[in-house]
Amino acid sequence: MNYGNNTEPDFLPDFNLQHVNHLIHFYQVQKMYLGYFGKVPSSYTFSNRDIEKFHGKFPEKFETNILGKHFRHCIEKKDHAAEIIYILKNEIILEQEPDEVHLYFHDENSAHLHQLLEFLKGFKIEKPDKAHINLIIMQQHGLDNKKIGFTKPDLDLSISYNDDFPEFHDKMLKILKQDNKSGLHLLYGKPGTGKSTYIRYLCGLVKKEIVFLPGQMAQNLDNIAMTKYLIDNPNSVLVIEDAEELIVSRDSQRNSNLAMILNITDGILGESLGIQIIATFNTDVQNIDPALKRKGRLKSAYEFRALVPDKANRLLIEQNMNYSTDKEMTLAEIYNISEEEQYKSPERKVVGFRTALV
Incomplete structure (x- = not known):
């Protein structure tokens, strides 16, 4: 590894840069800021930036503002992968990492800071057309999310589904986009008709966290850990695939998991959390517990059929x-x-x- 710095800044004549390098760890930039300016900084972090392009343009654009520079660079990597700290005028430090840029400052109204913020906007990388779904996993502290990314299906609804589907899709999407609204959506039909493909397509359109609930975990909707998880993830969409075991009518033997679904979609819990549930199943809709189809709870339902x-x-x-x-x-x-x-x-x-x- 190669470490270095340039000349000592002229605004602190009694400050020894070499001494700072020995006393302060490179990554502890906030302590470095305190050492330079005697103040605790505020900071902004910019991710998803074209660091290679920024590395080339920043020194050229702000050459007259750069008072000092520290770097850590692996000689096996390209220059743009270097970790660089720029000491700037107006009590600003800029830290360039391989995948992020950090700004440390004290005066948030500084014209120089606002100039830097505008400059950094120009290096934003547009995110690829990716969607994600959250898979519930067990951690030491309880249930948590693991994001699973995937490419949104290139789907033309007017071609891939029957003629009545685009109208249903528009209605369902409008409801799902509503914030803090509870409700139930039933998607049913025989296997292979496109239910799961459609849910993947929805993931790229709904700007909420979409949570996939595995079948085994869905059998434990009524436990304390799941209740805590739901409380920690309000205004989300819960997807339960192959939900027959949960939603088929039990007559007088209604199970506690079904009662939990009823409460989430149109009960006190649902009113508080604003969680919507999408349940898919292959059985006839007539077999579904009547309470799930109650007006006000059931927001939409569609039978996926083979294409004519x-x-x-x-x-x-x-x-x-x-x-x-x-x-x-x-x-x-x-x-x-x-x-x-x-x-x-x-x-x-x-x-x-x-x-x-x-």
């Missing part, structure tokens, strides 16, 4: 499949047609369909 032949053939063309059908097909069936099956298609009118639909 016209829709199925349109999607097959979009996917460049050499296949056509006169029967309904699920998304799973369409996306998993083997090459061998394509050429065994009983009806080979792909060009005709393409001509009709373009």
